[in-house]
Amino acid sequence: MIAYKFLRAGRIGPFSAFQWPEPGERVYAERDLAACKRGVHACRPSDLPWWLADELWEVELDGPVQVDEHKIIAPSGRLRSQIEGWTPACAQEYAHACAWRAHERAVQALTRAGHQHGAQQLAACATLHDVQAVARRLAEDIPGTPISVRIAGDGALCALTGAPAASAYIAAHAAKRLDGTAGYAAERAWQSHWLVERLGLRVGH
């Protein structure tokens, strides 16, 4: 099965600190699989937004694959090739896209709450710096401002400071504020789709 794996720079497992061998060299779980403890952990495309890190690799998994929440686990696997498109610039682009999604949610939240003028001001923002400043001002000026406005300001800040995982997280929670768990799931699906399209990842293998 082909899947994906985020690693720290230098092919290092972000939590295990395991140094992955060169592409093509297979690794095996020492014993039976255990989520977050033993086994080769990897992502389906839909899992990717939860696990962003420095490097993205295509991996080939072998053996019965265990499906877990936001990840899959296999008894063995090997790195095939690094996804060259996942660069700091791409991560930044992704962070910005997510921040703008959070911004859209905040505009919707203001509209729903009857703050038309505030919604227009926020909608008119041309840059994420503007989003950050306007969100802060609206939160101070309008009593009972929807929390989504503050969230949008935080999302802009994360995107501007190079924190793509946090930016994505914030966009998902902005969606949850507006449309509940379904909104959250839809936003995560949108984030996965962005990565798949932008990086040309394989789906359903």
Add this chain to the structure above:
Amino acid sequence: MHKSGLPHDGHSAGEIDPSDEVTCQQLVELVTDYVEGALQPRTMNHVEEHLVVCDFCVTYVEQMRATIATLQGLEKHGSPEPPASALAALQARRAAGA
């Protein structure tokens, strides 16, 4: 944020809320078990998801790992004994009723 207490295991797949997660405050409570690998898988998963997005908690976990490693090193080497001169001074002080 997670509202129903700490994440738990033993639920059916249908009950999973994709936005279920731990907060920074909960991570502080869980950090020792996390570092020791003693958390239930689902909780472990949520802690790691949190660490992807929270640099503050990453730093906290790293500090905890370093602290535990240092303490384990102390246990391994034992506590240094005070010098004989210091012990003698303490005993003399005690004998004098000070």
